[in-house]
Amino acid sequence: MVTNASQSTSILSYYEAAEKWSLPPSANLLERLKSVAVLAAEALTWHYPNKRIFGIDIGITEEGTIYIVEINRKPLLKGFSENQQRKVRKYQRNKANKRRK
Structure with missing residues (x-):
């Protein structure tokens, strides 16, 4: 299964x-998926x-084994809902403002 927005x-x-x-x-x-991502x-x-x-990017085998495919430091937001994108952008702005202080 592949769900990669950058590859349409x-x-x-x-x-x-x-x-x-x-x-x-x-x-x-x-x-378990959430735990792997957070860790x-x-x-x-x-x-x-x-x-x-x-x-x-996380994969799951047919047996249910979880593995990490890759981790992006600058992830695309394509594919997320508008509401999710707004939350991420707000978080990014707040983080940038805190660094400037």
């Missing part, structure tokens, strides 16, 4: 992808202390 493929929510590709049944798969971002914060937004 579909961006799907977890639930849409789970239904479309019959992801392995797991009560905690979404929580990866926290690990990168040590190397990029002023960076707080990362694009983390």
